[in-house]
Amino acid sequence: MWSRSEREWSGPLFDAHVHVGRSLFGLEQSVDDLLASMDGAGVTRAVIVPFKPPAYELGPENDRIARAVREHANRFHGFARVDPWQREGALAELRRAHRDLGLQGLYLHPSEEQFAANDELVFPLLAYLQEHGLPLLLAGGYPGYAHPSQVGDLARQFPEVTIIVTHGGQLNISGLLLGDAGQMLRAHPNLIMETSGIYRQDFIEDTVAELGAHRVLFGSNAPAMDQGFESLRVRLAHLSDTDKNAIAYGTMARILGILDDVRSG
Amino acid sequence: MIIDSHTHIDEAPAYGWFDPPEAIIRLMDEAGIERSVAMTYRDAPGPEERVIEYVAEAVQRYPDRLIGYARMNPRYGDEAVELFDRAIRDYGMRGLKLHPVTYVMHPASEPTLALVRHAASLGVPTLFHCGDEDFTLPLQIAEAAGAVPDARIILGHMGGYFHVRDAIRVARRYPNIILETSAMPYPRLIREAVDAIGAERVLFASDGPGCDPLLETEKVRRARLTPEQEEMLFHTNIERLLGDVV
Numbered sequence: 001m002w003s004r005s006e007r008e009w010s011g012p013l014f015d016a017h018v019h020v021g022r023s024l025f026g027l028e029q030s031v032d033d034l035l036a037s038m039d040g041a042g043v044t045r046a047v048i049v050p051f052k053p054p055a056y057e058l059g060p061e062n063d064r065i066a067r068a069v070r071e072h073a074n075r076f077h078g079f080a081r082v083d084p085w086q087r088e089g090a091l092a093e094l095r096r097a098h099r100d101l102g103l104q105g106l107y108l109h110p111s112e113e114q115f116a117a118n119d120e121l122v123f124p125l126l127a128y129l130q131e132h133g134l135p136l137l138l139a140g141g142y143p144g145y146a147h148p149s150q151v152g153d154l155a156r157q158f159p160e161v162t163i164i165v166t167h168g169g170q171l172n173i174s175g176l177l178l179g180d181a182g183q184m185l186r187a188h189p190n191l192i193m194e195t196s197g198i199y200r201q202d203f204i205e206d207t208v209a210e211l212g213a214h215r216v217l218f219g220s221n222a223p224a225m226d227q228g229f230e231s232l233r234v235r236l237a238h239l240s241d242t243d244k245n246a247i248a249y250g251t252m253a254r255i256l257g258i259l260d261d262v263r264s265g
Numbered sequence: 266m267i268i269d270s271h272t273h274i275d276e277a278p279a280y281g282w283f284d285p286p287e288a289i290i291r292l293m294d295e296a297g298i299e300r301s302v303a304m305t306y307r308d309a310p311g312p313e314e315r316v317i318e319y320v321a322e323a324v325q326r327y328p329d330r331l332i333g334y335a336r337m338n339p340r341y342g343d344e345a346v347e348l349f350d351r352a353i354r355d356y357g358m359r360g361l362k363l364h365p366v367t368y369v370m371h372p373a374s375e376p377t378l379a380l381v382r383h384a385a386s387l388g389v390p391t392l393f394h395c396g397d398e399d400f401t402l403p404l405q406i407a408e409a410a411g412a413v414p415d416a417r418i419i420l421g422h423m424g425g426y427f428h429v430r431d432a433i434r435v436a437r438r439y440p441n442i443i444l445e446t447s448a449m450p451y452p453r454l455i456r457e458a459v460d461a462i463g464a465e466r467v468l469f470a471s472d473g474p475g476c477d478p479l480l481e482t483e484k485v486r487r488a489r490l491t492p493e494q495e496e497m498l499f500h501t502n503i504e505r506l507l508g509d510v511v
Contacts, residue, residue, distance in 0.1 A: 001291045007479065143397075173396035173425035173448050174366055175475065197426070197450035201477035226452050229487050236480055 002238055009235050009244045014252040015046040015227065016194055017137060017166055017219030021064055023051035029223040031068045035075065041228045045074075047219075047252070049107035049137065050081040058082055059093055066101035077256055079105040079137055083113045084121040091124045098132065104256055105135040110150075111142035118153035126158040135162040135255050137194075137219075141171035141181075148180035155188035162255055163191050166219060168198040168207075178203055185211060192251065194219035195233050204247075205238050213239070213246035214254075268500045269293065269301040269478055271392060271421050271447050271470035274323050274331070277313065282306050286323040288474040290330055296479035302470075302503070303331045304362045304392075308338035310348055317348065321356040332507065334360040334392060338368045339376035346383050353387050359507050360384070361391040365400035372400060373408035381409055385416035390506050392445070393418065395432060396425030403428050407435035410442050417506060419443045419468065429454045436462045443506070446485060446498070447472035455488035455498075464494035468502050 015038070022028045038046060048068060050061030058081050065078040080097030082090040097103040106129055110117045117138060129136055138154075140146045148169045155163050169184055169191075170177035178199070185191055185207060195204055196219045208216055220230035234248050253259045272289045275282045286303070293301055303323060309316035320333040335352035337345050352358040361384040365372050372393060384391045393406045403424050410418045423444040424432035429451065436442040436458070444458050447470040458467050471481035485498055 001294055004295070007295065171426045172398070173422045174364075174394060174398060174401070176366070176398065199448055200472070200475040201480055202475050225450055226487060229450075229452050229484055232480055232483050236477065236483070 007236050007238065009241055009248075010042065011241070011245055012044040012249055013042055013218055013231055013234065014249040015043045015220050015222070016164060016217050016252045017196060018046045018048050018222050018227070019051045019224070020048045020068055021051045021061055022053060024054050024056070025052070027051065027223055031072065034222070035072070037222060037227045038075070041231045043220075043227065043231065045077065047077045047079055047105070047137065049079045052109065052112045062093065062097045062101060062103065066097070066103060069102070078103040079107040081107045081109070082125065084108070084115050084119070084125060085113065087121070091128060094125055094128055098128075098134065105129075105137060107137045107139075109139040110145035111139060115145065117146040117150040118157075122154070123157075126154070126161055129161045130158055135164060137164045138166065140165035140169040141167040141177065143171075148177060148184040151191070152184035152188055155184070155191045159188070159190050161190060164194050164217065164219070164255070165191055166194045166221060167196055168193045168203055170199065171197070173199050175199065182207070185215060191215075192217055192255075195247070196221035196225050196230050198233065201233065201237070204233060208239055208243050208247070213243040214251055216247045217251040218248050266500045267296070267298045267469065267482060268503050269298050269471050269473065270419070270445055270468040270503045272301040272303050272473045272478075273306055273475070274303045274320065275305040275307060276319070277305075277307050279313065280306060284474050286327060286331065289478075290327060292473050292478045293330065296482055298478055298482070300330055300332060301473070302334055302360065304334040304336045306336075308336050308364070308367055309352075310341045310344055311338055317352045317356050317358065320358065324357060333358045334362045336362040336364065337380055339363070339370060339374065339380050340368050342376055342379070345376070346379055349380055349383060350387070353389060358389075360389045363391060364394040366394065366398055370400065372406045373412055378409060378412055381413045381416045381418070385413055388508065390417040390419055390443070392421050394422065395420035395428075396422050397427045403431040403435045407439060407442065410435070410439040414439075414441055417441055417443060419445050421445045421470065422448050422472070423454075423458065425449060429458075433458050433461050436466060442466070443468060443502075445470045447481060448476050452484050452487040452489075455485060456490065459488070459490060459494055459498075464490065464497040465502060467498050469498045
């Protein structure tokens with residue numbers, strides 16, 4: 001049995017998955033709301049990404065993300081969002097977001113943008129990420145769009161791209177996808193699972209035991225999910241402080257190449 | 266005082282399960298949970314014997330900590346109903362658990378309704394797994410609630426990831442439906458359920474030991490309920506449902 005103090009960990013968190021702006025689907029989060037939430041949950045840094053907006057136009061949302069990063073460079077890192085169905089337009093937007101806006105990765109949501117995670121549509125985008133050493137944050141686990149086998153198939157074809165798959169790559173409350181998600185992570189070392197909304201807590205602990213803490217990182221999917229509650233999946237895990245430090249912060253900092261900056265202050 | 270309305274105990278090498286009672290007891294201790302409703306992953310009757318006995322023995326070993334539910338397979342027809350009757354009368358089980366995915370049958374199928382009716386006649390609740398896969402959707406289980414209005418039907422996981430709003434809709438429609446919070450990841454939807462149907466019909470549960478009871482209690486505490494509502498979710502509702510057992 002672990003005592004409460006052995007389970008609780010109060011170190012700083014790097015949230016790999018937060019949305020800013022207003023969503024077509026009724027959610028909203030301003031920069032100020034997010035900063036207040038982060039302060040309350042002990043989250044010192046966050047990767048912020050666009051919602052799918054009511055106007056359907058992702059370009060202005062990428063601008064919004066870049067603006068927030070400029071204004072709060074010590075708290076935020078921005079990833080661009082594009083719709084692969086825009087084809088050449090999607091690649092052009094990714095290039096613009098990277099070169100002109102300075103965004104540091106790509107966020108794709110196969111379910112909301114209605115493409116299979118391993119569809120040929122996304123290959124030019126992944127090739128760009130590979131060429132420039134940028135990571136992909138992928139909304140995982142959505143039936144028909146981002147099943148672990150589809151995410152695994154994408155990871156297999158772009159082994160040099162670091163792919164962070166949200167929700168552990170599986171959204172199934174009876175555990176039917178745990179085996180698939182485990183296979184996916186085992187087979188593709190370039191895949192890292194993010195913890196938001198995950199079923200179940202022992203999947204986090206077992207994955208760390210089997211594959212190492214460098215394959216797991218904290219994300220909240222706020223505001224759809226609750227940043228404070230999601231942080232507890234890491235804070236209260238049956239894991240050592242060293243492992244929690246990696247999941248909570250180190251892995252994301254390493255992916256963005258800022259570990260040294262963080263250490264020096 | 267906290268009672269967890271849905272946890273698992275089982276040792277079943279054929280399915281790779283090894284969760285002896287001590288696993289959930291340890292997590293209950295960490296979370297400050299006094300008692301838990303416990304059930305197997307396996308159904309009875311079935312190819313494996315001693316499923317009901319397994320739960321009964323665990324309850325005997327931890328009478329102050331565990332409350333047993335019998336997890337049944339309706340495909341066995343009369344045999345299932347008879348065994349369930351003995352599970353309640355002779356083995357001290359206090360409820361019926363059904364997971365339609367394990368026996369691949371619609372929750373409002375006649376053999377299922379026979380078990381649900383029998384549970385109602387014995388005055389014990391029926392807990393259904395209620396997530397996002399076929400045979401477990403809120404609207405499907407609602408057909409059973411409509412067919413057996415005197416049965417008290419608990420929707421475990423209250424619709425999972427994608428069907429929580431459906432779970433709330435059917436709970437508004439059928440007063441014999443009760444929602445249960447385990448594993449569903451949204452604190453705000455617990456609050457939404459309480460606002461929609463009243464705290465009397467929402468239960469705290471963890472689905473431990475796979476899900477973590479301490480984490481699951483924190484989810485309820487972050488649902489912005491009143492202290493009175495929290496008390497209802499954490500223990501008074503399940504105490505009322507189970508009568509004099511707790």
